Amino acid sequence: MKTISITIKLGEPLRQTVGQRRLSLDLPETSTIAALLTRLKQDLPRFESGWQQGAVPYVIFHQGRPVSVQRYTSTRLKNGDVLYVVMPVCGG
Numbered sequence: 001m002k003t004i005s006i007t008i009k010l011g012e013p014l015r016q017t018v019g020q021r022r023l024s025l026d027l028p029e030t031s032t033i034a035a036l037l038t039r040l041k042q043d044l045p046r047f048e049s050g051w052q053q054g055a056v057p058y059v060i061f062h063q064g065r066p067v068s069v070q071r072y073t074s075t076r077l078k079n080g081d082v083l084y085v086v087m088p089v090c091g092g
Contacts, residue, residue: 003027004077005025006036008024009023013050014085016050017047018044025043034073058086058087061086
């Protein structure tokens with residue numbers, strides 16, 4: 001089975017919970033964002049608790065654009081992709 005290498009950059013406070021700012025993973029080449037999240041929850045037990053904390057959900061950016069939760073299962077990842085996982089912040 002072929003694999004792809006991707007990079008995940010974590011924003012605060014998820015970075016503090018997991019203890020890493022940047023992660024690199026090798027995944028099967030047919031992987032989606034949903035599969036990536038499953039893998040992160042399996043490999044990093046603190047990821048799931050950090051992902052669930054707070055009233056504001058995290059946003060995943062893929063190729064510089066936010067991905068809606070409804071598209072997690074259909075958004076395929078490619079070798080070399082960089083994803084950002086951040087908590088949206090509003091200000092005035």
